[in-house]
Amino acid sequence: xxxxxxxxxxxxxxxxxxxxxxxxxxxxxxxxxxxxxxxxxxxxxxxxxxxxxxxxxxxxxxxxxxxxxxxxxxxxxxxxxxxxxxxxxxxxxxxxxxxxxxxxxxxxxxxxxxxxxxxxxxxxxxxxxxxxxxxxxxxxxxxxxxxxxxxxxxxxxxxxxxxxxxxxxxxxxxxxxxxxxxxxxxxxxxxxxxxxxxxxxxxxxxxxxxxxxxxxxxxxxxxxxxxxxxxxxxxxxxxxxxxxxxxxxxxxxxxxxxxxxxxxxxxxxxxxxxxxxxxxxxxxxxxxxxxxxxxxxxxxxxxxxxxxxxxxxxxxxxxxxxxxxxxxxxxxxxxxxxxx
Amino acid sequence: xxxxxxxxxxxxxxxxxxxxxxxxxxxxxxxxxxxxxxxxxxxxxxxxxxxxxxxxxxxxxxxxxxxxxxxxxxxxxxxxxxxxxxxxxxxxxxxxxxxxxxxxxxxxxxxxxxxxxxxxxxxxxxxxxxxxxxxxxxxxxxxxxxxxxxxxxxxxxxxxxxxxxxxxxxxxxxxxxxxxxxxxxxxxxxxxxxxxxxxxxxxxxxxxxxxxxxxxxxxxxxxxxxxxxxxxxxxxxxxxxxxxxxxxxxxxxxxxxxxxxxxxxxxxxxxxxxxxxxxxxxxxxxxxxxxxxxxxxxxxxxxxxxxxxxxxxxxxxxxxxxxxxxxxxxxxxxxxxxxxxxxxxxxxxxxxxxxxxxxxxxxxxx
Numbered sequence: 001x002x003x004x005x006x007x008x009x010x011x012x013x014x015x016x017x018x019x020x021x022x023x024x025x026x027x028x029x030x031x032x033x034x035x036x037x038x039x040x041x042x043x044x045x046x047x048x049x050x051x052x053x054x055x056x057x058x059x060x061x062x063x064x065x066x067x068x069x070x071x072x073x074x075x076x077x078x079x080x081x082x083x084x085x086x087x088x089x090x091x092x093x094x095x096x097x098x099x100x101x102x103x104x105x106x107x108x109x110x111x112x113x114x115x116x117x118x119x120x121x122x123x124x125x126x127x128x129x130x131x132x133x134x135x136x137x138x139x140x141x142x143x144x145x146x147x148x149x150x151x152x153x154x155x156x157x158x159x160x161x162x163x164x165x166x167x168x169x170x171x172x173x174x175x176x177x178x179x180x181x182x183x184x185x186x187x188x189x190x191x192x193x194x195x196x197x198x199x200x201x202x203x204x205x206x207x208x209x210x211x212x213x214x215x216x217x218x219x220x221x222x223x224x225x226x227x228x229x230x231x232x233x234x235x236x237x238x239x240x241x242x243x244x245x246x247x248x249x250x251x252x253x254x255x256x257x258x259x260x261x262x263x264x265x266x267x268x269x270x271x272x273x274x275x276x277x278x279x280x281x282x283x284x285x286x287x288x289x290x291x292x293x294x295x296x297x298x299x300x301x302x303x304x305x306x307x308x309x310x311x312x313x314x315x316x317x318x319x320x321x322x323x324x325x326x327x328x329x330x331x332x333x334x335x336x337x338x339x340x
Numbered sequence: 341x342x343x344x345x346x347x348x349x350x351x352x353x354x355x356x357x358x359x360x361x362x363x364x365x366x367x368x369x370x371x372x373x374x375x376x377x378x379x380x381x382x383x384x385x386x387x388x389x390x391x392x393x394x395x396x397x398x399x400x401x402x403x404x405x406x407x408x409x410x411x412x413x414x415x416x417x418x419x420x421x422x423x424x425x426x427x428x429x430x431x432x433x434x435x436x437x438x439x440x441x442x443x444x445x446x447x448x449x450x451x452x453x454x455x456x457x458x459x460x461x462x463x464x465x466x467x468x469x470x471x472x473x474x475x476x477x478x479x480x481x482x483x484x485x486x487x488x489x490x491x492x493x494x495x496x497x498x499x500x501x502x503x504x505x506x507x508x509x510x511x512x513x514x515x516x517x518x519x520x521x522x523x524x525x526x527x528x529x530x531x532x533x534x535x536x537x538x539x540x541x542x543x544x545x546x547x548x549x550x551x552x553x554x555x556x557x558x559x560x561x562x563x564x565x566x567x568x569x570x571x572x573x574x575x576x577x578x579x580x581x582x583x584x585x586x587x588x589x590x591x592x593x594x595x596x597x598x599x600x601x602x603x604x605x606x607x608x609x610x611x612x613x614x615x616x617x618x619x620x621x622x623x624x625x626x627x628x629x630x631x632x633x634x635x636x637x638x639x640x641x642x643x644x645x646x647x648x649x650x651x652x653x654x655x656x657x658x659x660x661x662x663x664x665x666x667x668x669x670x671x672x673x674x675x676x677x678x679x680x681x682x683x684x685x686x687x688x689x690x691x692x693x694x695x696x697x698x699x700x701x702x703x704x705x706x
Contacts, residue, residue, distance in 0.1 A: 072489070119671070123678045126628060128426075128489050132615060133670040140664030147660055258660050266497050269490075279490045310509055312501035319498035323480075326491070330484040 015332070016276030016325075017288045024291050027298050035305045042171045043181045049297040054186035055080065055249030056267060057293050060275075061197045062241030063268040064289045068201070068214045069234045070281025071120060071127035076242045077264035078138025079112050081256075083246030085142045088150040088256030091157060098156035102247060109243015110236065112138070117235030121228045135265070142258050149257040152250070160185060161251040186248045193241065197286040210234055214281030270322045271296055278329055295321070367624050367640040374647045375399075382654055395530050398650065406646035407534035408434075408593040411541045412613060413620040413642040415586030417633050418545075421562045422582040423481055424630030425488025426618045430590040432499020433473045434610030437594030439503040441466035442512040442604035451513040459518065467591045473499070474587015475580070482579035496614070503606035513603045523599030534596045541589060546635050558582060562630035616645050619666065622673050 032041045039045055050057075059076050066073045083105045090096035090104055112134055119130045152158070163185055170180035201207035209230045212220040221227050249261060273279065274295055275288030299321075300314045359365060378385040378398070388397035412430050419427045444465050447456025455462075473495055480491035525532050549555030560568040561575045569575055590610075598604050622628055623644055624637025648669070652662055675681055 119675070119678075123675060123680045125674045125678045129618075129622070129628060129670070129674050132618070133667040133674070135667075136615065136663035136670065137667035140661050140667065143658065143660030144664060147658065263497070266493060269493065270497070273490075279487055310504070312504045312509070315501040316498050316505070319494045319501075322497070323494045326480070326486055326494070327484060330486055334485070 016283075016329070017285060017291075019325075019328070020275050020288050020291045020295070024295050024298065027295065027302070031298060031302050031305070035302075038305050040301075040305060043167075043169055044171065044179075045301070047167075047181055047183050047187070049294055049301065050187045050190065051184055052252065053293050053297045054184070054190040055245045055247075055252060056264065056271065056296075057190040057245075057290060058193045058241050058248055059245035059264065060268040060271045060289045060293055061193055061286045062238035062245070063265075064272045064275070064277050064284045064286055065197060065201070065210065065234050065241075066127070066238045067269075067272055067277045067279065068210050068281055068284040069231055070214045070217065071231070071235070072269065073116065073131045073134075073235070073238055073242075074128065074265040074269070075112060075116065075131040075134030075138055076238075076245070076268055077261045077266075078135045078142070079109060079239070079242040080246040080249050080261040080264055081142045081258065082138045082145075083108050083243055084250040084253065084260050085145050085150070085256035085258070087247065087250045088152050089145050091152060091154040092150050093146075098154055098160065101154075101157065105247035105250070106240060106243045109239045109241070109246065111239070112242065113236040113239015116239065117232040120235055121231035139258070142256075142260075146256075147258055149255060151255040157251070158254065161254055184251070186251050189244070189248060193244070194286050194290050201284075201286065206230070206233065211282060214283070216282070267293075267296060267318075270318055273322060273329070274325050278333065279326070280333065363625050363634055364637055364640065367637050367644065370623060371640055371644040371647060374644055374651055378651050378654060385654075390530075393527065393530075394525050394532070398654070400531070402643065402647050402650050403535055404532045405650070406643050407532075407538040408597050408610070409613065409616055409620060409642040409646060410538040410639055411589050411593040411596070412617040413624075413638040414541055414545050414635060415582075415589035416617040416621050417624070417626060417635055417638040418558060418582040419488065419586045420618075420621050420626060420628060421630055421633035422558045422579045423488045424562060424628075425481070426614075426621075426628070427477060427492045427583065427586050428489055428614045428618075429473065429477060429492040429495035429499055430586065430593075430617060431610035431612065431614040432496050432503070433470050433587055433590040434594030434597060434613065435500050435503040435604075435606045436473060436506070437466040437470040437591035438598035438604040438609045439506040439512070439606050440469045441595055442514050442598055443506050445514045445516070445519065446512050448508075449512075450510050451515060453515050455514075455516055455518070463595060466595055467588055470587045470591025470594065471584055472587070474584040474590070477587065478580035478583030481583060482576045500606055503604070503609075507604055507606055511603050511605050515602060519599055520602045521599075523596060523602065534600070537592065537596050541592065542635065542639055545585075545589075549635070554578075554581070559632050563632070616666075617642070619670055619673075620645055622670070628674075 028046075034040075059080065063073060063076065086104050086108060087101040091098065091101050096104070116127075116130050116134055119125045120127045161184070164182040165185065165188070166180040166182050168180075170178055172178050201210065209220070209225050212223065212225060213227055213230055217227055246261075250256065253260065271292035272284065272289050273292070275285065275290070275292030277284030277289065296318060299317050303309050303311070303314050303317070353361075375385075382398065385398045388395055388400060390396070412434075415430065416426060419425070441462045444457045444462035445455050445459065446452040449456075477488075477492050477495060480486045480494070481488050484491070522533050529536070549558075557568075557573055557578050560571075561573060561578050565575050593613075594609060597609050601609075618628075620641035621638050623641030624634060624639070625641075626633050626637055645666075648665070649662065652665055653659070657665070
């Protein structure tokens with residue numbers, strides 16, 4: 001069987017992607033010029049963007065996938081909190097090993113994916129409402145597991161979390177000692193996920209089906225695609241990635257508490273949108289999403305390095321950017337409709 | 341369906357069937373079940389006493405605490421009906437309104453014991469700020485044709501930041517009795533003041549909807565935007581108006597809730613209340629995809645949620661664990677409302693009707 005043709009709206013995708021990457025380069029260059037004294041020009045600073053956002057990258061990839069089908073998943077922040085809490089609780093209070101913890105994390109993600117996917121795909125309930133319930137449920141379950149703040153002290157887990165992989169370049173510090181740049185294993189996992197989703201969406205039958213459904217569900221159905229099944233699979237994968245992302249998040253924070261990862265879903269959505277995913281579905285790309293996350297990371301490190309601005313400026317700047325991209329998308333979509 | 345033909349003329353449906361078929365039956369039933377379930381654990385749940393000229397009791401507490409939610413649910417119902425989506429920024433808009441109001445009253449100080457500006461000016465400024473927020477949401481939804489939840493996501497994320505900006509990141513206290521009374525009690529009134537705010541909002545909005553054609557316009561735009569455009573309705577304007585109303589109502593709710601704690605806590609005022617408001621609309625039997633709406637249903641829904649919250653607190657469920665039960669309720673409601681379930685119920689009804697006709701015609705022939 002032949003693979004499906006690529007959709008014709010790739011030009012819109014390309015344009016949005018270029019805007020995103022351009023914006024990131026511009027912002028980072030501005031940061032390097034303004035704060036070169038505070039180490040913004042060091043390669044480690046750049047890698048820290050990946051290190052602190054590895055979980056978000058994975059979660060945003062799942063979000064992008066769901067958004068391409070025309071849906072949304074706002075439960076990911078709660079799933080992350082639940083995963084962190086369960087992982088911490090199982091290892092610290094029940095003496096589970098770090099490997100069992102991975103299984104717990106992925107299992108929670110899959111369970112959310114199955115239930116939400118079933119409700120959205122087979123019962124035709126609005127994705128927003130379904131995942132709203134998921135958001136409530138996840139956060140509440142986290143509190144039911146424990147309301148304490150549990151920090152993780154499991155040795156295997158900490159060894160994974162703090163294992164530094166050195167890269168063949170680096171910088172010299174103030175005393176003139178050479179320090180190689182390093183990343184954590186989480187970064188490699190995150191980048192592999194981006195690559196996997198990229199290949200999945202671009203070169204497999206499943207990926208082309210996802211785009212077709214997001215572009216026009218009715219025509220996809222007419223073409224004989226199994227819309228319900230594909231949607232279900234997309235939500236399943238999204239749930240799995242939320243579980244995995246949650247685990248990476250736990251590796252970064254090494255703790256579990258109720259208020260963790262609050263608002264992460266909004267970060268994931270805005271990263272996808274800034275990365276060029278159309279909210280109406282049918283257009284999107286994990287590479288763009290990766291840059292969306294990096295832009296978000298750059299904004300927050302610019303504002304923390306600057307020092308005098310308070311942390312809520314991160315939110316305001318991010319929303320302004322989100323607004324800009326949403327309006328840009330709206331203009332692109334309406335122009336495309338006029339061309340038809 | 342030729343429903344009228346199925347019941348022969350002159351023979352009315354039995355009373356219980358007419359009651360059960362009413363659109364407010366299920367929401368009311370939910371509310372009553374939730375309230376009655378309290379009797380198991382707290383037998384004196386319905387007891388009401390008078391202290392210092394004020395009514396006190398669990399039920400009064402539910403009615404009092406639900407006030408902000410009722411106000412928000414009214415706005416959310418209109419937005420849902422007209423645009424087929426929800427405004428998730430109302431909680432953040434409440435924070436903005438509270439921040440503007442308290443900042444005007446305190447004149448920039450952290451804590452004051454006298455007003456720096458007249459109260460009416462501060463309230464007007466707060467309502468103006470929240471109307472602006474609503475107008476911004478309305479612009480994105482109505483003019484730019486962006487999905488409501490995503491358009492309002494912008495203010496949802498930024499709103500609390502803006503509120504922090506207004507109050508310079510502090511919690512502004514207004515320790516003035518003339519301000520506190522709006523959130524607590526007025527001498528001579530049996531009920532707390534917020535209750536009257538809720539009643540007034542519901543009355544005014546429903547009067548406006550009844551006396552003008554706005555209610556009809558909102559429904560027709562929500563049911564079929566294209567068709568209502570063809571009959572000459574300006575859908576953009578109507579949607580925009582609903583978002584502005586929703587913003588102003590969120591502003592009123594913000595004022596009430598800041599008067600309760602006589603301060604502007606940008607991080608906590610109206611936190612997660614947008615989710616409760618959406619839930620209230622759904623509980624009231626309104627379709628979240630827009631179209632026909634029932635204000636009374638949403639109001640009952642809002643009281644049900646507050647009753648549920650109070651009940652769970654009474655059962656020693658901590659506030660952190662509360663969302664789990666709310667999530668279960670949401671899922672049950674939306675599954676019952678879902679097209680698949682509705683189709684199942686409809687086929688069941690059709691079967692019943694067909695059986696009855698078969699029996700009747702069979703009887704006529706013999």
